[in-house]
Amino acid sequence: MRFLLLGINHRTAPVELRESLAINAERLPAVLAAFRDRFGGGDESESGAAPSGGRSVGSGECVLLSTCNRTELYVARPSHAEPTIDTLRRFLAEQTGASLDLITASSIHREQQPAVHHLFRVTAGLDAMAVGETQVIGQVRRAYDAAQQAGTVGPSLNRVFQSALREVKQAHQQSGVAALQQSVSSMAVEFAGNLFESFTDKTVAGLGAGEITKATLQRMLAKSPGKTWVVNRTPAAGLALADTLGLGLEKEAAHHGGARPWEELDEVLVESDIVLTGTAAAEPVITAERFKKLLRRRRNRPVFLIDLAVPRDVEPAVGSLPNVYLYNIDDLNAALADVPRRREKIDRCEAMVRDAAERCVGAAQHQDLGVLVRQLRSKLLAIGDDERARTQRKMQTLHDAGQYDKIEGLLDEHTHRLINKVLHLPLSQLDKKKRGGEEVPTNFYAAALRRLFDLDDVSATTADPEPLPPSPAANDE
Amino acid sequence: MIQTLTNLSLVLLTLLSAAASVLAVARLRQTMALAMQASHASESDDNDLLRRPNKRLLNTLVALIGLGAAGLLMYRWLAVGDGWNPLSAHVDGLLLIASLLAGVGLYIQSRPRLGGLAVFLLPLLTLILAWAICASAWTYRPFHLDSLSPVWTAVHLAGVYLGTLGCALAAAAGVMYLVVQGQLKAKRNPRGLLRLASLESLERLITRSATLGFALLTVGLISGVVILQYEGDLLGPGWWYSPKVLAAFSAWLVYAVVMNVRYATAFRGRRAAWLAIGGFVLLLVVYGIVTSGPATTTDRLEVGFEDSRDLAGAAAAANSSLNAEVFLINHPAVAGPVESRLRHFSLDVLRGGPA
Numbered sequence: 001m002r003f004l005l006l007g008i009n010h011r012t013a014p015v016e017l018r019e020s021l022a023i024n025a026e027r028l029p030a031v032l033a034a035f036r037d038r039f040g041g042g043d044e045s046e047s048g049a050a051p052s053g054g055r056s057v058g059s060g061e062c063v064l065l066s067t068c069n070r071t072e073l074y075v076a077r078p079s080h081a082e083p084t085i086d087t088l089r090r091f092l093a094e095q096t097g098a099s100l101d102l103i104t105a106s107s108i109h110r111e112q113q114p115a116v117h118h119l120f121r122v123t124a125g126l127d128a129m130a131v132g133e134t135q136v137i138g139q140v141r142r143a144y145d146a147a148q149q150a151g152t153v154g155p156s157l158n159r160v161f162q163s164a165l166r167e168v169k170q171a172h173q174q175s176g177v178a179a180l181q182q183s184v185s186s187m188a189v190e191f192a193g194n195l196f197e198s199f200t201d202k203t204v205a206g207l208g209a210g211e212i213t214k215a216t217l218q219r220m221l222a223k224s225p226g227k228t229w230v231v232n233r234t235p236a237a238g239l240a241l242a243d244t245l246g247l248g249l250e251k252e253a254a255h256h257g258g259a260r261p262w263e264e265l266d267e268v269l270v271e272s273d274i275v276l277t278g279t280a281a282a283e284p285v286i287t288a289e290r291f292k293k294l295l296r297r298r299r300n301r302p303v304f305l306i307d308l309a310v311p312r313d314v315e316p317a318v319g320s321l322p323n324v325y326l327y328n329i330d331d332l333n334a335a336l337a338d339v340p341r342r343r344e345k346i347d348r349c350e351a352m353v354r355d356a357a358e359r360c361v362g363a364a365q366h367q368d369l370g371v372l373v374r375q376l377r378s379k380l381l382a383i384g385d386d387e388r389a390r391t392q393r394k395m396q397t398l399h400d401a402g403q404y405d406k407i408e409g410l411l412d413e414h415t416h417r418l419i420n421k422v423l424h425l426p427l428s429q430l431d432k433k434k435r436g437g438e439e440v441p442t443n444f445y446a447a448a449l450r451r452l453f454d455l456d457d458v459s460a461t462t463a464d465p466e467p468l469p470p471s472p473a474a475n476d477e
Numbered sequence: 478m479i480q481t482l483t484n485l486s487l488v489l490l491t492l493l494s495a496a497a498s499v500l501a502v503a504r505l506r507q508t509m510a511l512a513m514q515a516s517h518a519s520e521s522d523d524n525d526l527l528r529r530p531n532k533r534l535l536n537t538l539v540a541l542i543g544l545g546a547a548g549l550l551m552y553r554w555l556a557v558g559d560g561w562n563p564l565s566a567h568v569d570g571l572l573l574i575a576s577l578l579a580g581v582g583l584y585i586q587s588r589p590r591l592g593g594l595a596v597f598l599l600p601l602l603t604l605i606l607a608w609a610i611c612a613s614a615w616t617y618r619p620f621h622l623d624s625l626s627p628v629w630t631a632v633h634l635a636g637v638y639l640g641t642l643g644c645a646l647a648a649a650a651g652v653m654y655l656v657v658q659g660q661l662k663a664k665r666n667p668r669g670l671l672r673l674a675s676l677e678s679l680e681r682l683i684t685r686s687a688t689l690g691f692a693l694l695t696v697g698l699i700s701g702v703v704i705l706q707y708e709g710d711l712l713g714p715g716w717w718y719s720p721k722v723l724a725a726f727s728a729w730l731v732y733a734v735v736m737n738v739r740y741a742t743a744f745r746g747r748r749a750a751w752l753a754i755g756g757f758v759l760l761l762v763v764y765g766i767v768t769s770g771p772a773t774t775t776d777r778l779e780v781g782f783e784d785s786r787d788l789a790g791a792a793a794a795a796n797s798s799l800n801a802e803v804f805l806i807n808h809p810a811v812a813g814p815v816e817s818r819l820r821h822f823s824l825d826v827l828r829g830g831p832a
Contacts, residue, residue: 194661197590197677300745302676319662323746331664 001156001368002079003361005115006088006107007072009127013106015311019282021096021103023066025146031095032150035062038091039075039083061154063147063161067139068310069128071096074119076156085109116160116364117357124168124177124353126346133184133333134172135211141165159367160360167356175349185216187332188306189223192274195304195325199223204257205272206230207265208279209237212308216276217245221255228257229268233279235261266290270297274304277313288317295321306332380422387418479556483549483568484614490545490575491606497538498599504535505596535595536586542602543579546572557619562631566619567768570638571609577642578602591682593673597649597656605645616768629700629707636697641760643690644732648757650682651750658747680738680746683753687735690756694729701725721766724759731756 008021023031039060060083061076073088083091089107093100110118118127123140125133144161147153153161172178196202204225206217209232221228228247232238238259246254260268269275269291279285286305300323307314307328319326336342391414398406426449432440450457550572554563564570582598585591620634657673674682705716716722731752734741738749 191661193675194657194673195676197675197681299742301742302746322748325661327664335664 001076001364003112003115003156003160003364004075004077004083004085004088005072005110005118006075006085006092007070007109007118008103008107009070009072011127012108017098017102017106018069018071021071021092021098022068023064023071023096025142028064028066028143028146029150031064032062032147032152034095035060035064035091036150036152039077059154061157062152063143063157065122065140065143067136070122072122074115074157074160076154076160085111113358113361116164116361117354119160120164120168120353120357120360121350123164124171124349126350126353134178137165137168138211156364159364163356163360163363167360168353171349171352171356175352176345177349184308184329184332184336185212185219187335188216188276188308188327189219191306191325191327191332191335192220192304195302196273199225199274201226202273203227203229203271204274205268205276206241207275207277207285207313208232208309209234209241210278210280213276213278214241214244216278216306216308217241220274220276221245224255225274226256227271228255229272230257230259231262231265231268232259233262233281235259266294269294272303273301274306276306276308278308279313281309281313282311284312284315286314286318288315288321291318291324292321295323308332383421384418387414387421390417479553480613480617483553484610486545486549487568487606487610487613490542490549491603491610493538493542493545494599494603494606497535497542498596498603500535500538501595501599504532505593532586536583539579539582539586539595539599542606543576543583546576546579546606550576562627562634564620564631564634564638566612566617567764568609568613568617570634571605571612573638574642574645575602575605575609577639578605578645581642581646590678591674594650594653594679594682597653598646601645601649612768618768629704633697633700633704636693636695636700640690640693640695640697641757641764643686643688643693644728644753644757644760646686647683647690647732647735647753650679650686651753651757654679654683654750655747655754658750676746680749683749684736684738687732687753687756691729691732691736694725694732698725698729721763724763724766728756728759728763731759 008018010018013021039062059078060081063074065072065074071092073092075083075088077083088109089100089103092098092107093103096103119140121127123137125136128136140161144153144165147157192199199220202225204217204220204227206213206229209230213230217228217230228245230238230242230245230247232241242248242257242259247257247259248254249256249258265285269286275286277285302323302325305314305318305324305326307326310329312328314326314328316326316328318324391410394410395407398404398410426445429440430442430445430449449455550563550569553565553569553572558565558569564573578598579602582595582602585594585598620630653674654676657676657679660673661676701722734744735749735752735756738744738752744752
């Protein structure tokens, strides 16, 4: 199987293009279904083991990873089969409505080991805008799950993705990147500690109900703030998050607070001392204009705004208002980058991920080789069985005729025929100049044969020029 | 003799204080660097720890300065002062502030939530001690304590000096507030900032010391007004709009705002810090006016010397007085018109003599 990657990410394309190419969760199944229809469902088991040999249509596998920073197609397909990188580009252009030229100009493509390595790096957050983030693991898992549901994942991608998810987690743990990770939210809390002496008389507000809001709110709750509000556009998700965090207005609630409707956002912003934002909104939720009006009602109390969303939830201009301290995820990460030995840990993680990717590709190749050997063996066994049946027939005739002395000759003939039949197919390739319009790499084949059968390179004059074995069909009687 | 000793001790104290400031800055830098390193490394370098200035050394130094200043104040009280009032000149007031500031510095060192403030307090202490050198060696002038209201004068001086201490504290916290605030706005790594006080603690310190300063300044201002009521001609007619009174009054107003900044929300945050610093500068201006302005005296004193009409005689008379020697040599007014010289002499002689 060959692994291919076609991707557009924050390195190759500006945010507008990335946004126009993003495929959200609702559209994802349709795109995957289109892939399955065109390049075949990968859900047929052991596609590689199918003795179809050369071109096989209908065993392409695909996982589509689309986040705010990247849209990437991971594809596995049999060698010499569709789709190629070009077809993938066209496919993506059709699906997203972007022009083919644009995609060609702003995408990267990788094959085999580099493609797998890229997947591992992306999963490990090493290719992320905020290097070392772990959020992307969840995104990769979701993309993989979606592809599984759409039936576009076969054994090859199964192996690669499972290995990526497993190995990356391990690399994160062992390299210490996982410990750094908690720091993104803990860094926010630490920054807050430079602003506020105690949290017990403060009000914390979390906008959005996503993972990052949850993680950071949890960390804030460890400091036991006076009140904690969750404000979300969809009330159900907000209530659910408030529930998970143990917020409530009752006495027995773990933390005082709860969910507030989106309409009360202004009131919450007035009440709060620490505001975390992590919504999926495309436009800033807290604009400078909006917040400026609230400053008076806030009585100029210092406020700590932590913008964890990409794209931003808080206009950068808000940060220049008096007594407003605005930090976005980049600031937190930049501060994290100051942490000594962070680079070291990331480098260690990078090395581990590279090794893991190599192991994964190696294992895939090994497995492919195993399949190849099985195919070869069964083919040879088929030839052997044919010959054996023929020889057995002849032997029976000799036996019946009582010509036992000819049996030895029959055995010689059997051996020769068998060897000739086995060698016929590969050796006939050496003889041809062209095959399907392509130049036959005779020298390469010769070298491979020499290497595979451990033969010395002997000049033709010293040895008898042995003619190529005749076609078994011609030899057949 | 007393002045020479005072000067020498003050120079010593100032040098000590400067050394302490340098140590505090070095220590903070090292602490920050350590915080950055130790954040993830359990195996912190022993060498670095050794190189970090010792906290005990710093504390000892500050305690030494405080005790030295207090001791010098006591000595001067015994040697120069008369009776129960320890403050007989501007130097004494500055020494009082310095010794108390050193005490406050020691207290702050023990408060983890006010970490790093020593870095801003110790230079201030150095400044005050250096000022004390000037006040002792060049512009020495005893207070006019033989007024009709010694009690009021004492209350006035105590209120003003202790109030200034509060304001100095507020100003130092204000400077630190601006620094921390700048760091926060610049989004510096909080691991490095960790040992510095939070903005909230600093704001609280500003409002509290401003409250203290305001209360004591109120006492100082009221007693000052009372004294002026007794001796209305001290600052001449229209004293209430003289620069000294106006500056003092505006400083007082500024601290009235700063202490209520949680309610006067328009001045919250950075503005409060600037106000605290500005108020302190105004107070310094008041001190400057008092020190450099013409001596406050009365006709009665002047007349006392016009009788003698003899500068040499006056000098001789002054020599018999305790502080006249220094005064004669150092005071710039000696080069001025005779009349003003006479005034100063008369003041001095009268103070020193039984009269």
